[in-house]
Every structure is written in C-alpha cells, then in structure tokens.
Amino acid sequence: MSEQLRPKPPYDRSRRVSRRRFLGVLGAAASLPAASALLGSCNALQRKETPKLGASAEEIIKQRQLTPEDVTAALMTYMPSGKYDEYLMFSSTGHGGQVLVHGLPSMRLLKVIAVFTPEPWQGYGYGGSPNRVLEGGSFRGRPLTWADTHHPALSETNGEYDGQFLFINDKANGRVAVIDLRDFETKQIVKNPLLVNEHGGCFVTPNTEYVLEADQYPVPLGGEYAPLNQYKEKYRGVLTFWKFDRQQGRIVPEESFAIETPPYWHDLADAGKGPSEGWAFWNSINTELAVPGILEGRPAMEMATTQRDMDYLHVVNWRKAEQVVAAGKYEEVQGFKLIRIETAVEEGLLYLIPEPKSPHGVDVTPRGDYIVVAGKLDPHVTVYSFEKIQQAIAAGQFDHDEYGIPILPFEQCLEAQVELGLGPLHTQFDDQGYAYTSLFLDSAVARWALGKPYREDGWKLVEKLPVHYNIGHLAAVEGDTAKPAGTFLVAHNKWSVDRFSLLGPLLPQNAQLIDIGPDRPMRLLYDSPIGIGEPHYAQIIKAERIKAWDVYPEVGWNPETQSVDPNAVLKVGEERIERRGKTVEIWGVLLRSQIRPDVVEVEEGDEVIWHLTNIERAKDATHGFALGGYNINLSLEPGETQTLRFVADMPGTFPFYCTEFCSALHLEMMGYFLVKPKR
Ligand code: CUK
Ligand code: CUA
Numbered sequence: 001m002s003e004q005l006r007p008k009p010p011y012d013r014s015r016r017v018s019r020r021r022f023l024g025v026l027g028a029a030a031s032l033p034a035a036s037a038l039l040g041s042c043n044a045l046q047r048k049e050t051p052k053l054g055a056s057a058e059e060i061i062k063q064r065q066l067t068p069e070d071v072t073a074a075l076m077t078y079m080p081s082g083k084y085d086e087y088l089m090f091s092s093t094g095h096g097g098q099v100l101v102h103g104l105p106s107m108r109l110l111k112v113i114a115v116f117t118p119e120p121w122q123g124y125g126y127g128g129s130p131n132r133v134l135e136g137g138s139f140r141g142r143p144l145t146w147a148d149t150h151h152p153a154l155s156e157t158n159g160e161y162d163g164q165f166l167f168i169n170d171k172a173n174g175r176v177a178v179i180d181l182r183d184f185e186t187k188q189i190v191k192n193p194l195l196v197n198e199h200g201g202c203f204v205t206p207n208t209e210y211v212l213e214a215d216q217y218p219v220p221l222g223g224e225y226a227p228l229n230q231y232k233e234k235y236r237g238v239l240t241f242w243k244f245d246r247q248q249g250r251i252v253p254e255e256s257f258a259i260e261t262p263p264y265w266h267d268l269a270d271a272g273k274g275p276s277e278g279w280a281f282w283n284s285i286n287t288e289l290a291v292p293g294i295l296e297g298r299p300a301m302e303m304a305t306t307q308r309d310m311d312y313l314h315v316v317n318w319r320k321a322e323q324v325v326a327a328g329k330y331e332e333v334q335g336f337k338l339i340r341i342e343t344a345v346e347e348g349l350l351y352l353i354p355e356p357k358s359p360h361g362v363d364v365t366p367r368g369d370y371i372v373v374a375g376k377l378d379p380h381v382t383v384y385s386f387e388k389i390q391q392a393i394a395a396g397q398f399d400h401d402e403y404g405i406p407i408l409p410f411e412q413c414l415e416a417q418v419e420l421g422l423g424p425l426h427t428q429f430d431d432q433g434y435a436y437t438s439l440f441l442d443s444a445v446a447r448w449a450l451g452k453p454y455r456e457d458g459w460k461l462v463e464k465l466p467v468h469y470n471i472g473h474l475a476a477v478e479g480d481t482a483k484p485a486g487t488f489l490v491a492h493n494k495w496s497v498d499r500f501s502l503l504g505p506l507l508p509q510n511a512q513l514i515d516i517g518p519d520r521p522m523r524l525l526y527d528s529p530i531g532i533g534e535p536h537y538a539q540i541i542k543a544e545r546i547k548a549w550d551v552y553p554e555v556g557w558n559p560e561t562q563s564v565d566p567n568a569v570l571k572v573g574e575e576r577i578e579r580r581g582k583t584v585e586i587w588g589v590l591l592r593s594q595i596r597p598d599v600v601e602v603e604e605g606d607e608v609i610w611h612l613t614n615i616e617r618a619k620d621a622t623h624g625f626a627l628g629g630y631n632i633n634l635s636l637e638p639g640e641t642q643t644l645r646f647v648a649d650m651p652g653t654f655p656f657y658c659t660e661f662c663s664a665l666h667l668e669m670m671g672y673f674l675v676k677p678k679r
Contacts (some may be wrong), residue, residue, distance in 0.1 A: 567641065
C-alpha cells in the first residue's frame with residue numbers, strides 16, 4: 001500500500017485542517033449563529049453535559065447548545081419506555097465470536113447471541129446441550145472456544161429476509177454456525193473439512209438452498225502440510241455450497257459440495273437473484289499467487305499481492321454445479337464432495353472476469369441485474385451487467401488463466417464505473433435506486449445513483465457523509481435483499497478515536513446511525529459504541545418479520561431437538577433420583593423458588609446424569625442452575641429442559657443454586673450436591 005493510500009489517523013494535522021475547512025464551508029453556507037453552535041458542540045466534548053435537574057426542554061437545548069439537527073436526531077432515536085424498535089440489526093463481533101442484536105433506531109443493545117464462544121449467562125458451553133453444538137465445531141477433534149465472525153446472513157425466501165434463521169462464518173477456523181430465530185440460540189456449527197481459513201461467507205441463495213463460504217488464505221485441500229514453494233501446485237481455493245435443510249433447521253454436510261479453484265484468495269461473495277438467480281459471485285485477491293517470506297527475501301504480502309492491476313471476479317453457475325454433483329462428477333475429499341477445476345471448466349460452471357485491483361466487497365443489486373465490485377485500491381466502484389456476462393459466455397471468446405479457467409473480456413461485461421473516493425469497500429442499496437458504499441480511507445459513506453432501470457440520472461456520485469472513523473461495512477435496512485427498505489443505514493466504523501470517554505487504550509468500535517430517508521441529504525443521527533468485539537458485516541431486518549417465542553411452546557422443551565424431551569419432568573412432585581450401579585440419574589424441576597430435589601448425594605467417581613426442567617409458563621421466568629467447582633452453569637428459560645452429564649470425580653460439599661434473581665426468595669432457591677469420598 002502506498003503512503004497516500006494508508007488510512008489517515010483522523011487526528012493528524014491534515015485531517016484537522018480539512019475538518020476545519022469543512023466547518024468553514026458549513027459556516028459560510030449557514031447563518032453565523034448556527035455555525036458557532038456547531039463549533040460549540042465540538043468543544044462540548046470536554047464540557048459537562050448533564051443539564052440542571054428540572055430544566056425545561058428549551059433550557060436543556062440552550063444549556064447544552066444543541067443545534068436543530070441535534071434535537072431532530074435525538075427525537076428520531078429516542079425510544080420511550082415500553083415502545084419497541086422498528087428494526088433489528090444482527091452484527092458480527094469479529095474475534096469476539098458472537099452475534100449482537102441492536103434495536104433501531106434507538107441503537108439499544110438487545111442481545112448477545114452466544115455462537116462460537118462459551119457464554120455462561122446463556123448457559124452456553126457450561127454443561128448443557130450447547131456443549132454438543134460447540135463440539136460440532138471442533139478442529140480435527142480439538143475443541144475451539146473462539147471464532148472470528150464476519151458475515152451474518154439471515155435466511156431468505158424469494159430474496160427477502162424471512163426471519164427464520166441466521167448464519168455466520170468463522171474466518172479463523174473455517175466454520176459456519178446456524179442460529180434458530182425462534183429462540184435465538186445456536187443450533188449447529190459445521191467445520192469445513194477442506195479449508196482452514198475462510199472469508200467469503202456467509203451469503204445465502206435467494207431461497208436459502210445453500211449457504212456460501214470460501215477460503216481466504218488457501219491451504220492444500222484439507223490443510224495438510226506442503227511447503228510454500230509448492231503453492232501453485234498444491235494449495236487450492238475452495239468455493240463451498242453448504243446445503244441447508246429448513247425443516248430440520250440444519251446444514252446437511254452430506255448434501256453440500258465445493259468447487260476447487262486456483263489458490264487465489266477469495267474475498268466477499270454474493271448470490272445472484274432475479275435474472276441472476278442460480279449464480280454466485282466471489283471476489284479474489286492475490287491472483288499474483290504470492291506467498292509470504294520476508295526473512296527469505298520475499299516482498300511483504302501487502303506489496304506482493306498488489307502488483308497486478310486486475311484480479312478476478314469468480315462467476316459460478318451453482319444450479320449447474322448442483323446437477324454436476326447429482327451426476328456424480330465429483331470427488332470425495334476429506335469426506336466432502338468436491339468438483340475439480342477441470343470438471344468445473346468442462347461443464348462451464350466457473351468463469352473469471354478481470355476486476356480492478358484488490359477488490360473487497362461484491363454486492364448484487366436488488367433486482368439481480370448488476371454486480372457491484374468495490375476495489376479498495378481503486379477509487380471507483382465497478383458495475384458488471386449480468387446480461388452482458390451471459391452474452392460474453394455465449395460469445396465464447398475467452399482467455400484462460402494458467403489453470404485453464406475461462407476469463408471473460410472485462411469491457412464486454414462492464415456496465416459502468418463510478419468514481420466515489422478513496423478505499424471503497426462495501427455497498428448497500430435503498431428503495432430509491434441509490435447505492436451506498438463505504439469509503440475506508442476517506443472515512444465517509446458515498447451515496448450514488450444506480451443507472452436504469454433504477455434511475456434516469458444513474459451511475460453518478462450524489463453526496464458523501466463523513467463518518468468517525470475508518471468505516472468497514474455498512475448496513476441499510478434490508479439493504480442487500482430484493483426489496484431494500486431505505487430509511488436507515490449503520491456505518492460500522494473500525495476506529496472511534498475521540499468519540500467516547502477514554503477507558504484505556506483498547507477503544508470500542510463506533511456504529512453510527514444514519515438517516516437515508518428520501519429527498520434529503522443523509523444525516524448522522526447517533527453514535528453507538530460497540531464494546532464487545534469488532535463488528536464486520538451486519539444485516540438489518542424489519543422486526544415484524546421475526547416470530548420469536550416468548551416461552552418455549554411446551555413444558556419440557558429441548559431446544560436442541562425443538563421438541564419435548566422424554567426426560568422432562570412435567571409436574572412438581574414427579575422429581576426423583578435413581579441409582580444404577582455407578583450411575584446416578586436425577587430428574588429435577590425448577591420453579592419459583594425451589595430446585596427439586598434439593599439434596600443429591602453421590603459417591604466419588606459416580607457418573608451423574610441430571611435432567612432439569614424449568615416448569616414455569618410465565619414470560620421471563622428464567623432460572624439458572626449453577627454448580628460451583630464443577631464448571632457447570634445452565635440457563636433454563638420457561639419450559640426448557642437440559643441434561644447434564646459428568647463424573648463426580650471431586651469429593652466434597654457443593655451448594656447449587658439459581659443464578660437468575662427470579663423472585664423475592666431467589667436466594668433460597670438452592671440445594672446441596674454431596675460427593676462422598678472413596679474410602
Ligand atoms: S470484511 Cu471486515 S470490513 Cu470480513 Cu466483510 Cu470488509
Ligand atoms: Cu430461580 Cu432464582
């Protein structure tokens with residue numbers, strides 16, 4: 001990366017000058033008092049902001065020197081007590097390994113969904129059935145307790161979010177998780193056996209037939225050892241299509257498949273829709289096929305991977321790939337169906353199109369007619385026409401890369417290039433025919449007009465809004481679906497620098513809410529610090545689409561099977577303890593304010609199987625079950641049954657208790673687990 005293209009720290013001198021100039025322009029345009037009020041609100045960072053108790057609205061506005069824009073922003077985002085947000089935003093947390101759910105426009109954090117990282121409050125990874133979910137994501141038999149989550153993907157029906165499931169990828173370990181949005185719990189983690197590191201996932205096909213996932217940093221298939229001087233021959237990229245069974249709510253690895261590619265690094269992906277349904281698109285970088293090796297005298301990867309002016313957009317006909325697999329033209333590698341490069345070429349299901357230098361995001365327009373690529377080292381977005389791609393395929397005039405994959409002529413597939421600014425990354429859409437692209441180096445959101453059939457005044461930049469700072473992804477309401485809603489957009493900024501109270505050198509990210517309503521310039525409404533991990537992508541859904549349970553449908557519900565558990569205890573008085581040789585099995589219940597049975601005595605070395613059912617039917621009457629010393633903690637939501645299995649290998653006296661303050665006599669909700677030492 002050249003010096004000029006490095007992200008500028010927002011606090012450096014050049015930025016400060018340009019900000020002052022920005023304020024100067026505003027001051028000239030606006031009336032003098034308005035400009036001084038704006039400057040006042042900048043200085044306000046250091047001033048005490050708490051208004052006098054009992055002050056009127058006018059007094060508060062005056063004392064805090066709020067501008068009319070500030071007041072509008074406050075009124076648009078304020079959520080009175082008891083009122084619900086209209087939208088829900090699901091965002092990744094990067095190497096936090098979980099998913100966040102925020103309400104919009106209030107930007108209130110509503111939930112952290114435990115996905116790849118154990119989370120005690122949700123009883124996730126502390127003895128109950130979620131342990132099996134986490135184990136499903138083991139790496140060659142080794143448990144993993146974190147992930148680098150990047151791209152949440154809501155399930156879709158006809159290209160619109162249906163509110164049923166959420167998928168999210170793990171870049172670090174090559175995994176995908178499935179979350180059921182009836183109870184907002186993670187149900188499955190699958191490990192991709194062909195790759196180690198990935199990035200181009202999760203993206204779903206318009207009816208969620210498949211969840212897309214591809215490598216980022218290639219390895220030999222399955223991650224076996226091969227020295228780096230065999231990169232071209234042995235290392236491979238993998239475009240994966242995970243089959244999703246909506247009825248079961250699970251990915252089916254046996255019905256999934258992958259397509260082998262050269263060891264280009266794959267970046268983001270998107271699935272076609274409308275006319276392009278049945279196709280998928282992946283960006284790539286490092287078509288130079290460079291490998292690291294600074295100590296061996298090789299150039300650093302940031303130099304080596306940016307030599308060529310063009311990389312390759314991968315264009316995949318997945319409907320055809322599906323037929324090729326059905327016809328048996330695949331190999332089993334690591335127990336996974338793989339279409340080899342030669343087969344993919346022969347069958348005409350994989351094409352490349354040159355794309356400008358080191359692209360990052362690829363986003364299909366709402367009608368499925370264009371593919372927008374943003375190249376982080378190119379100030380333009382490049383727009384390809386799906387129709388033109390099809391014509392170029394039909395015309396059959398291809399170059400080939402060194403692996404024999406056809407390359408379609410760039411000019412023949414190109415619809416437009418729009419210059420937006422420095423460091424374009426990701427693009428979203430609204431209902432007015434506008435696209436929104438994040439500009440990492442400019443720290444701005446660019447609003448630009450799509451061409452026909454979206455708008456007459458198409459393919460041009462409309463305006464830019466500064467954000468704070470170094471924006472990565474952005475998310476508009478249903479902004480990557482067939483029917484974007486417009487209204488709001490959230491900028492997921494990587495750096496917050498000076499926006500929040502300083503709490504040590506690890507700073508939060510800054511999610512900024514932006515009004516993208518029609519017929520007016522974009523306006524910044526709200527800064528929301530993200531103190532849990534680093535969101536990359538996010539999706540925003542209309543809240544009404546989600547039909548979550550308030551209590552489990554029946555008493556004794558097992559959230560793993562989504563049905564009544566045969567070991568559930570349905571009534572108080574039916575709890576019991578049985579001993580069979582060295583096994584002690586307990587059927588227990590929890591209710592306000594008892595854990596029954598409340599004394600369990602076993603012998604050291606006994607195997608303990610402990611079924612626990614929360615028999616409550618009242619909303620929010622969750623009970624916890626904590627067993628200190630044994631690393632056990634469950635969260636039992638109303639109606640839920642969980643089963644613990646462990647060996648009582650530590651003699652002693654262990655109180656167990658409820659961890660949720662559920663009633664006035666919550667502290668009395670306890671018992672003793674006694675493990676009698678061997679003599
Ligand atoms: S990536 Cu993070 S800012 Cu993984 Cu989608 Cu672009
Ligand atoms: Cu149940 Cu506290």
